[in-house]
Amino acid sequence: MKFFKASLLLLSAAMFTVDLKAQDFEKADLSFLDGQTKFNIEYNYDNMMVADAKEETYKKEKIAKFNEKQPGKGERWAEKWINARALTYEPMFEELISKYVFKANGGVIAKNQDGAKYTVYVKTVNTDPGWNAVVMKRNPKCVFEISIVEIATGTVKAKGELKANGVLMGGSDWDFDPTNSIKECYAKAGKEVGKKIAKAVK
Template sequence: MKNFITLVLVFAFTSIYSQKIKVEQGSFDFIVGQKEVNVIFDYDNMKLMKENFTNEEYITKRSADLEEKARGKGKTWEKAWNSSRELIWNPKFLELINKYLGKDKDMYFAEDLQDTKYTLIVETVWLYPGWDAGIMKQPAKVTTNLKFVETANHDTILLEINSKNAPGDQWGNNYSNESRVGEGYAKTAKTLAKLILKKAF
C-alpha cells in the first residue's frame, strides 16, 4: 500500500510539469511541398536546473560532486555529458521527427543540408536532467525554441514555436542523465511533427 501511494504521488507530481507548446509567430503554410529541411542545434545560451546554471557552471558543480564520491567519476561523467549532444540528443530529435514526417509526408530533416530553402533552428533554452532512484524518479525536462527560418537569411523567421518542459523518460529505470535528456528531445520532435501534420496538412 505504501509503494502504491508513493507511485501515485510521483505520477501526480510529474503530471504538473507536462509539456506545453505554443506558436509564438508565423504560419505553417511554407512547409507544404518541402522534401528536405536543414537543422541546426543551438546550445549557446542554455540554462540548467532551477538555479539556471550555465553549462559550464553545471559541469563544474556536477563533476566536483561526483569526484567527492569516487575519484575519476566526475571526469568520466564530464566526457559523457560533453559528447551527449552529438551522440544522443541531436540524433534522438532527428530520429523522431523523421519517423513521423518522413513516413507520412516524405520529408527529411538533417544537419548540414546545403541546398534546402528552409532551416529549423532547435535552440535549447533550459534543461533539467531529472533523476532515477529506483521506485521513485523524476523525468528530464527540455525547453526549446523551434524556429523555421530561410536558409539564406536566418533573420527571416517563418514560424517560431516554444516547447516547454518536454518530458524525458523511458519505461522502467533509466539512470543516465544524458539518456533521459535525449528522451526529452525525442518528445520535442514528436510533438513538433504532430503539430505540423495537424496545422500544415
C-alpha cells in the first residue's frame, strides 16, 4: 500500500512537471506578483534550435555558403547573428515588456536590478528566420520558454511556452538579413509577457 501511494505521488509530480513546461504562458498564474515593482531579466539561448536544425549546424552551413561567394562574409554573418541578441532582440523585448509594466504600477524590468524579488527568464527555444525564395516566402517565428523565478530561493514560480511570429523583411534568400524580421518576434513576445505581468502587479 505504501509503495502504491508513493507511486501515485511520483506520478502526480511527473504530470505536474510536464504540464508546467507544456502550458501556454498566457495561462500561467502570476497572482503572486501582486504589488511587485522591480524585476530582473535574463536571457538564455542554450541548445537553441534554428527551425529544424541545431544552431551550430545551421551556423556552419551558413558560414560555408557565404564564404563560397565572398571570403570572410561567413564569419561576418556569424558575428552579426550572435551580436543581434544583445544589440537588437533583447532591447526590443525589454522595451515592450517594460512599457506595459510601467503603465500598470510604475514598475521596472531591467538587468541586474537591486531590490528585485523575481527574475524573468527568457529562454529562446527555437528561432526560425524564415526565408524568401521570391516565388515563396515563410515568415520568421520564435518559440520562447518564459519563467518567473524567485531570486532568494531559486524557485520557479511560473513557467510557460510562448510563440511569436514576425514579418519577413529584406531581399532574396541570398542577401536576406533576418535581424529585423526576428526582432519583431521579440517585440511581440515582450508585449505579451508585459501585458500578462501588468495584470498581475496592479
